[in-house]
Amino acid sequence: MARIKPQALLQQSKKKKGPARIxxxxxxxxxxxxxxxxxxxxxxxxxxxxxxxxxxxxxxxxxxxxxxxxxxxxxxLPGYAVLETAKGSITVELFKDSSPEVVDQFLDLCQRGHFNGMLFRHVIKHYVIQAGDSDKLGAAEDWTSKGKNYNRLYTSLKHEAFMLGTSKTKHDNGAFEIFITTAPIPDLNEKLTVFGKIVKGEDIVQEIEEVDTDEHYRPKSSIAIRRVTLKQSI
Missing domain, CATH: 1.20.5 (Single alpha-helices involved in coiled-coils or other helix-helix interfaces)
Structure with a gap:
């Protein structure tokens, strides 16, 4: 058997080595x-x-x-309005959240003195008093017969007395009527946009509704809103 030379062994060993380490x-x-x-x-x-x-x-x-x-x-915005009349002052809390558009219109008219000298045109005893520019009975006209037959025991928040509202009828001339209820009204929300509540001066409202009226519910002696004062709080 032939002997492998040392140089050949060296070359074979080099060929058998693994890859270089990293x-x-x-x-x-x-x-x-x-x-x-x-x-x-x-x-x-x-x-x-x-x-x-x-x-x-x-x-x-x-x-x-x-x-x-x-x-x-x-x-x-003012939260209260004080209506000064010949009979005394009526303080109203305005519903700024529930009736913002009407309250804004009311405040604007107050600042322009629109209600100064405005007459209470109609007084329906134990029902409603109305102040406004027009002498027509308007929204209150068909309320009287309903009010006479109305059961006072049936009441709810929206039917309360001493609420302040204005007619839902649109006026082209910019007129603004004020209604103050003196008794619960069964269909109040159908007739009026309620935008406030009397918080002081209910006795003044009752005194106004006791004035003598003619057959058309017009006061025989004039009663007017002298001026309206706006307040943030009372």
Missing amino acids: SVSTIILFSLIVVLAVFFLHSTYRYWSQRSRIQIEDKESVFKGDDSFLDSKKSD
């Missing part, structure tokens, strides 16, 4: 690259997520700011 420095460098890449991705994600959250919070704060502005604007 150095420790290479592993460390690769690990640092991976860590940096993960850190960069995480930082990018946090940046964009925080930016989106801030934008959402800014939008919400804007909306809340608008609401608070509207609420503050509403709270700045």
